Amino acid sequence: MKPTDTTTYRALNTYTKLMRAAESVTSRVSRTMAAADLTISQFGVLEALLHKGPLCQRDIAAKILKSTGNITLVIDNLEKRSLVRRERTSVDRRYLTIQLTGHGLELIRQVFTRVEAAIVAEMQVLTNDEQEALGVLCKKLGLREGRG
Amino acid sequence: MKPTDTTTYRALNTYTKLMRAAESVTSRVSRTMAAADLTISQFGVLEALLHKGPLCQRDIAAKILKSTGNITLVIDNLEKRSLVRRERTSVDRRYLTIQLTGHGLELIRQVFTRVEAAIVAEMQVLTNDEQEALGVLCKKLGLREGRG
DNA sequence: TTCATATAGTTTAATATTAAACAATATGAC
């Protein structure tokens, strides 16, 4: 094999394994969300609100890496279930502040606890050092430019 | 922090970085596919056919981790563009063998070359050893049971 | 043979997702 081929081969292999791992872990962890009738996006929004407090839709979109159009729909659906509520900001009337309702807070606390446990369980196949190492490597890959 | 908290904290951190890295890399690499008017799924199907030869839809579904219903649609769309064709197997008439057309083969070869280059570029932020290490860690995470 | 069961692929209904066009509001130059 020429050096270029080796390089390509290694890169493709690593890429494939990264993608498989992410999809595999996501699909298992998301079952916990589905059990509470939450999609991954819905969980992402509620979790952002739980840990960051009230946010405008644009910030939520940036946090969960979805389009603002999509966030409008996700919030619509959460609002129908009274898990969040929209509040127009008085300072800048373009903004909507999204807040958890009491019911929403209660739900996301419960579900987050279970999702957290699922994630911990997933990561237990790696030692502490391996987890740290994986984190460092992933961070390097994520650092490049571009949406995402 | 109690030991349990440290464990949880580390697991959540690693999980988040893994997801971010995967989404980030995917979103950049998929631009190369979009430039050829291929979705990630369409590219996945064509690439599977390129490297594994003709496959039935069930095997394709397993390969790209999508439902068989979805594969039906993806193949429909590729067939409309004359990139693949369906052929009923004579041995077992339930199976459809999906084959690349000449046009499809030509396209996926070109696009795969560009996607490959994009992936190599992404991975160049890591040294060879880091890529190998990442591959090993990801493989461990992907090995658990369950869909995906 | 016949019937129960399994498997491949399709269809349907519900939902998710995006890009792009749009409305409402804000900001800043003049």
Place this chain on the structure above:
DNA sequence: GTCATATTGTTTAATATTAAACTATATGAA
């Protein structure tokens, strides 16, 4: 103030995705 430009969120149209019900075919036991 006024107008050009930015920004926030919504809508629309096109597509993607899944689960579940369904059709057609195959397999194997009695």
